[in-house]
Amino acid sequence: MERIRTFAVRHARAFEWVYVRFERALVAMDPLFRRIGYDRLERPVAAVEKLTKGLLFDCRMCGQCVLSSTGMSCPMNCPKTLRNGPCGGVRPGGFCEVKPQMRCVWVMAWEGAARMRGGGQISDVQPPVNRALEGSSSWLRVAREKAAMPGGPTDAPRDTIARAFPRARAHEPAAAPLAPEPLRASDRGVGR
Template sequence: MYAIRRWSSAHARFLERIYTATRPGILAGLRGVTRLFGRRLDTPITAAERLVKGVVFDCQMCGDCVLSKTGMTCPMNCPKSIRNGPCGGVRENGMCEVKPEMRCVWVDAWNGAAKMKDGDAIKDLEFAVDHSRIGQSSWLRLARDE
Protein backbone atom coordinates (compact mmCIF):
# COMPACT_ATOMS: atom_id res chain seq x y z
CA MET A 1 0.00 0.00 0.00
CA TYR A 2 2.85 2.32 0.91
CA ALA A 3 4.37 1.87 -2.56
CA ILE A 4 1.04 2.61 -4.26
CA ARG A 5 0.42 5.75 -2.22
CA ARG A 6 3.92 7.00 -3.01
CA TRP A 7 3.20 6.35 -6.68
CA SER A 8 -0.02 8.37 -6.38
CA SER A 9 1.81 11.39 -4.93
CA ALA A 10 4.44 11.12 -7.66
CA HIS A 11 1.71 11.02 -10.32
CA ALA A 12 -0.46 13.70 -8.74
CA ARG A 13 -0.97 15.51 -12.06
CA PHE A 14 -2.25 12.35 -13.75
CA LEU A 15 -4.64 11.64 -10.88
CA GLU A 16 -5.75 15.26 -10.84
CA ARG A 17 -6.76 14.90 -14.50
CA ILE A 18 -8.82 11.82 -13.69
CA TYR A 19 -10.32 13.59 -10.68
CA THR A 20 -11.40 16.69 -12.58
CA ALA A 21 -12.76 14.61 -15.46
CA THR A 22 -14.79 12.18 -13.33
CA ARG A 23 -15.82 14.34 -10.39
CA PRO A 24 -18.94 15.94 -11.95
CA GLY A 25 -20.19 12.57 -13.22
CA ILE A 26 -19.59 10.76 -9.94
CA LEU A 27 -21.26 13.53 -7.94
CA ALA A 28 -24.26 13.66 -10.28
CA GLY A 29 -24.57 9.88 -10.04
CA LEU A 30 -24.37 9.93 -6.27
CA ARG A 31 -26.93 12.74 -6.09
CA GLY A 32 -29.31 10.62 -8.17
CA VAL A 33 -28.70 7.58 -6.00
CA THR A 34 -29.22 9.44 -2.73
CA ARG A 35 -32.40 11.02 -4.07
CA LEU A 36 -33.77 7.65 -5.11
CA PHE A 37 -32.61 5.51 -2.21
CA GLY A 38 -32.15 7.99 0.65
CA ARG A 39 -29.60 6.61 3.07
CA ARG A 40 -30.18 2.95 2.24
CA LEU A 41 -27.09 2.66 0.02
CA ASP A 42 -24.77 4.65 2.31
CA THR A 43 -23.04 1.54 3.63
CA PRO A 44 -22.03 0.04 0.27
CA ILE A 45 -21.07 3.45 -1.14
CA THR A 46 -18.90 4.17 1.90
CA ALA A 47 -17.34 0.71 1.56
CA ALA A 48 -16.58 1.37 -2.12
CA GLU A 49 -14.98 4.71 -1.28
CA ARG A 50 -12.94 3.07 1.47
CA LEU A 51 -11.75 0.37 -0.91
CA VAL A 52 -10.84 2.59 -3.87
CA LYS A 53 -9.19 5.40 -1.90
CA GLY A 54 -7.68 2.91 0.51
CA VAL A 55 -5.81 1.14 -2.27
CA VAL A 56 -4.73 4.24 -4.15
CA PHE A 57 -4.02 6.67 -1.30
CA ASP A 58 -3.93 4.67 1.94
CA CYS A 59 -7.04 6.71 2.76
CA GLN A 60 -7.93 6.76 6.45
CA MET A 61 -11.60 7.76 5.92
CA CYS A 62 -11.43 10.97 7.92
CA GLY A 63 -14.74 12.00 6.36
CA ASP A 64 -13.34 15.34 5.20
CA CYS A 65 -11.30 14.53 2.11
CA VAL A 66 -8.64 17.05 1.05
CA LEU A 67 -6.65 14.80 -1.33
CA SER A 68 -7.10 17.14 -4.28
CA LYS A 69 -5.58 19.98 -2.23
CA THR A 70 -2.69 18.05 -0.70
CA GLY A 71 -0.86 16.75 -3.74
CA MET A 72 -2.98 13.56 -3.86
CA THR A 73 -1.39 12.54 -0.55
CA CYS A 74 -3.60 11.63 2.41
CA PRO A 75 -2.53 13.84 5.36
CA MET A 76 -4.14 11.42 7.82
CA ASN A 77 -1.16 9.10 7.34
CA CYS A 78 0.94 11.66 9.19
CA PRO A 79 1.52 10.20 12.68
CA LYS A 80 0.64 13.59 14.15
CA SER A 81 -2.40 13.84 11.82
CA ILE A 82 -1.25 17.30 10.77
CA ARG A 83 -3.59 18.91 8.24
CA ASN A 84 -1.20 21.78 7.50
CA GLY A 85 2.20 20.16 7.36
CA PRO A 86 5.03 19.47 7.43
CA CYS A 87 6.13 19.75 11.05
CA GLY A 88 9.63 20.83 11.97
CA GLY A 89 10.87 17.32 12.63
CA VAL A 90 11.42 16.06 9.08
CA ARG A 91 14.71 14.19 8.82
CA GLU A 92 17.57 15.34 6.61
CA ASN A 93 16.68 12.58 4.12
CA GLY A 94 13.02 13.60 3.98
CA MET A 95 11.80 10.77 6.19
CA CYS A 96 9.27 11.04 9.03
CA GLU A 97 10.57 11.83 12.51
CA VAL A 98 8.16 9.40 14.16
CA LYS A 99 8.48 6.56 11.61
CA PRO A 100 11.98 6.77 10.17
CA GLU A 101 11.15 4.08 7.58
CA MET A 102 8.31 6.20 6.14
CA ARG A 103 8.71 9.16 3.81
CA CYS A 104 7.25 12.34 5.38
CA VAL A 105 3.67 12.53 4.14
CA TRP A 106 3.95 16.28 3.76
CA VAL A 107 7.19 16.17 1.78
CA ASP A 108 5.31 13.97 -0.70
CA ALA A 109 2.28 16.24 -0.50
CA TRP A 110 4.20 19.40 -1.41
CA ASN A 111 6.03 17.55 -4.19
CA GLY A 112 2.74 16.22 -5.53
CA ALA A 113 1.09 19.64 -5.33
CA ALA A 114 3.96 21.21 -7.27
CA LYS A 115 3.07 18.93 -10.19
CA MET A 116 -0.64 19.72 -10.13
CA LYS A 117 -2.49 22.40 -12.04
CA ASP A 118 -4.36 23.52 -8.94
CA GLY A 119 -1.45 22.67 -6.68
CA ASP A 120 -1.56 26.06 -4.97
CA ALA A 121 -4.58 24.82 -3.02
CA ILE A 122 -2.08 23.25 -0.63
CA LYS A 123 -1.46 26.79 0.63
CA ASP A 124 -5.06 27.06 1.88
CA LEU A 125 -5.49 26.82 5.62
CA GLU A 126 -7.20 23.64 6.71
CA PHE A 127 -8.80 23.26 10.11
CA ALA A 128 -8.29 20.14 12.20
CA VAL A 129 -10.45 17.20 11.27
CA ASP A 130 -13.99 16.89 12.64
CA HIS A 131 -13.80 13.72 14.70
CA SER A 132 -17.54 13.13 14.56
CA ARG A 133 -17.18 12.48 10.84
CA ILE A 134 -14.43 9.88 11.01
CA GLY A 135 -15.34 6.77 9.06
CA GLN A 136 -17.99 8.56 7.02
CA SER A 137 -18.01 9.00 3.26
CA SER A 138 -16.67 12.28 1.88
CA TRP A 139 -18.29 11.52 -1.46
CA LEU A 140 -21.76 11.31 0.05
CA ARG A 141 -21.18 14.44 2.07
CA LEU A 142 -20.32 16.31 -1.12
CA ALA A 143 -23.28 14.83 -2.98
CA ARG A 144 -25.61 15.97 -0.22
CA ASP A 145 -23.88 19.38 0.03
CA GLU A 146 -23.53 18.91 3.77
Protein backbone atom coordinates in the same frame (compact mmCIF):
# COMPACT_ATOMS: atom_id res chain seq x y z
CA MET B 1 1.70 1.35 2.62
CA GLU B 2 4.27 3.91 1.64
CA ARG B 3 4.67 2.41 -1.84
CA ILE B 4 1.02 3.11 -2.64
CA ARG B 5 1.35 6.70 -1.55
CA THR B 6 4.57 7.22 -3.51
CA PHE B 7 2.77 6.01 -6.65
CA ALA B 8 -0.19 8.34 -6.04
CA VAL B 9 2.06 11.35 -5.52
CA ARG B 10 4.18 10.56 -8.56
CA HIS B 11 1.04 10.43 -10.67
CA ALA B 12 -0.72 13.28 -8.88
CA ARG B 13 -1.44 15.06 -12.16
CA ALA B 14 -3.16 12.00 -13.67
CA PHE B 15 -5.15 11.34 -10.49
CA GLU B 16 -6.21 14.96 -10.48
CA TRP B 17 -7.43 14.65 -14.09
CA VAL B 18 -9.45 11.56 -13.23
CA TYR B 19 -10.84 12.93 -9.99
CA VAL B 20 -12.06 16.21 -11.46
CA ARG B 21 -14.22 14.20 -13.88
CA PHE B 22 -15.27 11.68 -11.25
CA GLU B 23 -16.34 14.48 -8.93
CA ARG B 24 -18.35 16.13 -11.69
CA ALA B 25 -20.19 12.83 -12.20
CA LEU B 26 -20.82 12.48 -8.44
CA VAL B 27 -22.30 15.96 -8.22
CA ALA B 28 -24.44 15.33 -11.31
CA MET B 29 -25.78 12.20 -9.63
CA ASP B 30 -26.98 14.12 -6.57
CA PRO B 31 -30.67 14.05 -7.66
CA LEU B 32 -30.42 10.29 -8.09
CA PHE B 33 -28.67 9.88 -4.73
CA ARG B 34 -31.44 11.93 -3.18
CA ARG B 35 -34.10 9.73 -4.69
CA ILE B 36 -32.44 6.56 -3.42
CA GLY B 37 -31.65 8.26 -0.12
CA TYR B 38 -28.18 9.30 1.07
CA ASP B 39 -28.74 7.40 4.27
CA ARG B 40 -29.42 4.15 2.43
CA LEU B 41 -26.35 4.70 0.19
CA GLU B 42 -23.98 5.63 3.01
CA ARG B 43 -22.70 2.19 4.06
CA PRO B 44 -22.35 0.50 0.64
CA VAL B 45 -20.68 3.54 -0.93
CA ALA B 46 -18.38 3.96 2.06
CA ALA B 47 -17.34 0.31 1.69
CA VAL B 48 -16.50 0.77 -2.01
CA GLU B 49 -14.72 4.05 -1.28
CA LYS B 50 -12.65 2.45 1.47
CA LEU B 51 -11.54 -0.36 -0.83
CA THR B 52 -10.76 1.88 -3.82
CA LYS B 53 -9.03 4.72 -2.00
CA GLY B 54 -7.31 2.28 0.32
CA LEU B 55 -5.69 0.65 -2.71
CA LEU B 56 -4.88 3.91 -4.47
CA PHE B 57 -3.96 6.29 -1.64
CA ASP B 58 -3.65 4.24 1.56
CA CYS B 59 -6.82 6.12 2.61
CA ARG B 60 -7.80 6.14 6.30
CA MET B 61 -11.47 7.07 5.76
CA CYS B 62 -11.51 10.32 7.70
CA GLY B 63 -14.67 11.12 5.74
CA GLN B 64 -13.37 14.58 4.90
CA CYS B 65 -11.09 13.92 1.96
CA VAL B 66 -8.71 16.73 0.96
CA LEU B 67 -6.42 14.74 -1.39
CA SER B 68 -6.88 17.38 -4.11
CA SER B 69 -5.33 19.92 -1.74
CA THR B 70 -2.54 17.68 -0.45
CA GLY B 71 -0.80 16.59 -3.63
CA MET B 72 -2.67 13.23 -3.52
CA SER B 73 -0.72 12.31 -0.34
CA CYS B 74 -3.22 11.27 2.35
CA PRO B 75 -2.52 13.44 5.44
CA MET B 76 -4.12 10.94 7.81
CA ASN B 77 -1.02 8.77 7.29
CA CYS B 78 1.08 11.41 9.04
CA PRO B 79 1.74 10.03 12.57
CA LYS B 80 0.59 13.41 13.91
CA THR B 81 -2.39 13.41 11.49
CA LEU B 82 -1.46 16.96 10.47
CA ARG B 83 -3.91 18.57 8.07
CA ASN B 84 -1.53 21.49 7.47
CA GLY B 85 1.95 20.00 7.38
CA PRO B 86 4.82 19.34 7.43
CA CYS B 87 5.87 19.76 11.05
CA GLY B 88 9.23 21.12 12.12
CA GLY B 89 10.76 17.73 12.79
CA VAL B 90 11.34 16.45 9.25
CA ARG B 91 14.63 14.54 9.03
CA PRO B 92 17.36 15.14 6.41
CA GLY B 93 16.25 13.76 3.05
CA GLY B 94 12.60 14.36 3.90
CA PHE B 95 12.02 11.50 6.33
CA CYS B 96 9.42 11.38 9.12
CA GLU B 97 10.32 12.53 12.64
CA VAL B 98 8.21 9.81 14.29
CA LYS B 99 8.85 6.96 11.82
CA PRO B 100 12.39 7.58 10.56
CA GLN B 101 12.20 4.90 7.85
CA MET B 102 9.14 6.52 6.24
CA ARG B 103 9.18 9.49 3.85
CA CYS B 104 7.32 12.47 5.34
CA VAL B 105 3.71 12.43 4.15
CA TRP B 106 3.79 16.22 3.82
CA VAL B 107 7.08 16.43 1.95
CA MET B 108 5.42 14.07 -0.53
CA ALA B 109 2.29 16.24 -0.48
CA TRP B 110 4.22 19.36 -1.55
CA GLU B 111 5.97 17.31 -4.28
CA GLY B 112 2.62 16.04 -5.55
CA ALA B 113 1.04 19.49 -5.41
CA ALA B 114 3.86 20.87 -7.58
CA ARG B 115 2.77 18.41 -10.29
CA MET B 116 -0.91 19.36 -10.15
CA ARG B 117 -2.82 22.02 -12.03
CA GLY B 118 -4.71 22.99 -8.86
CA GLY B 119 -1.69 22.32 -6.63
CA GLY B 120 -1.91 25.85 -5.20
CA GLN B 121 -4.72 24.60 -2.97
CA ILE B 122 -2.06 23.20 -0.65
CA SER B 123 -1.81 26.78 0.65
CA ASP B 124 -5.39 26.66 1.93
CA VAL B 125 -5.68 26.54 5.72
CA GLN B 126 -7.52 23.29 6.49
CA PRO B 127 -9.83 23.01 9.51
CA PRO B 128 -9.44 20.27 12.11
CA VAL B 129 -11.06 16.96 11.22
CA ASN B 130 -14.55 16.33 12.55
CA ARG B 131 -13.78 13.00 14.22
CA ALA B 132 -17.49 12.12 14.31
CA LEU B 133 -17.43 11.67 10.53
CA GLU B 134 -14.65 9.05 10.52
CA GLY B 135 -15.55 6.03 8.42
CA SER B 136 -18.23 7.82 6.42
CA SER B 137 -18.20 8.38 2.66
CA SER B 138 -16.39 11.49 1.55
CA TRP B 139 -17.60 10.96 -2.03
CA LEU B 140 -21.24 11.27 -0.98
CA ARG B 141 -20.36 14.24 1.19
CA VAL B 142 -18.75 16.02 -1.77
CA ALA B 143 -21.83 15.29 -3.90
CA ARG B 144 -24.12 16.72 -1.21
CA GLU B 145 -21.98 19.78 -0.58
CA LYS B 146 -21.28 20.73 -4.17
CA ALA B 147 -24.86 20.11 -5.31
CA ALA B 148 -26.46 21.82 -2.31
CA MET B 149 -28.51 24.95 -2.83
CA PRO B 150 -26.89 28.03 -1.33
CA GLY B 151 -28.44 29.25 1.91
CA GLY B 152 -29.46 25.80 3.09
CA PRO B 153 -30.04 25.07 6.77
CA THR B 154 -26.91 25.04 8.92
CA ASP B 155 -26.00 24.81 12.57
CA ALA B 156 -23.68 27.07 14.56
CA PRO B 157 -20.68 24.73 14.97
CA ARG B 158 -20.47 23.83 11.29
CA ASP B 159 -21.25 27.36 10.20
CA THR B 160 -18.40 28.67 12.39
CA ILE B 161 -15.89 26.20 10.93
CA ALA B 162 -17.00 27.08 7.38
CA ARG B 163 -16.61 30.79 8.06
CA ALA B 164 -13.32 30.45 9.93
CA PHE B 165 -11.80 28.34 7.14
CA PRO B 166 -13.28 29.97 4.01
CA ARG B 167 -10.76 28.70 1.46
CA ALA B 168 -11.10 25.11 2.63
CA ARG B 169 -14.88 25.52 2.48
CA ALA B 170 -14.64 26.84 -1.10
CA HIS B 171 -12.22 24.23 -2.47
CA GLU B 172 -12.81 21.18 -0.27
CA PRO B 173 -16.35 21.55 1.11
CA ALA B 174 -16.24 18.02 2.57
CA ALA B 175 -13.64 19.37 5.04
CA ALA B 176 -16.11 22.00 6.28
CA PRO B 177 -19.51 20.54 5.40
CA LEU B 178 -22.82 22.37 5.77
CA ALA B 179 -25.40 20.11 4.12
CA PRO B 180 -27.49 17.91 6.44
CA GLU B 181 -25.68 14.65 7.24
CA PRO B 182 -27.51 11.34 6.87
CA LEU B 183 -27.95 9.42 10.11
CA ARG B 184 -25.49 6.69 9.17
CA ALA B 185 -22.71 9.16 8.24
CA SER B 186 -21.99 10.12 11.82
CA ASP B 187 -21.15 7.93 14.76
CA ARG B 188 -21.92 10.63 17.31
CA GLY B 189 -25.27 11.91 16.23
CA VAL B 190 -24.10 15.27 14.90
CA GLY B 191 -25.35 17.14 11.87
CA ARG B 192 -28.69 15.35 11.58
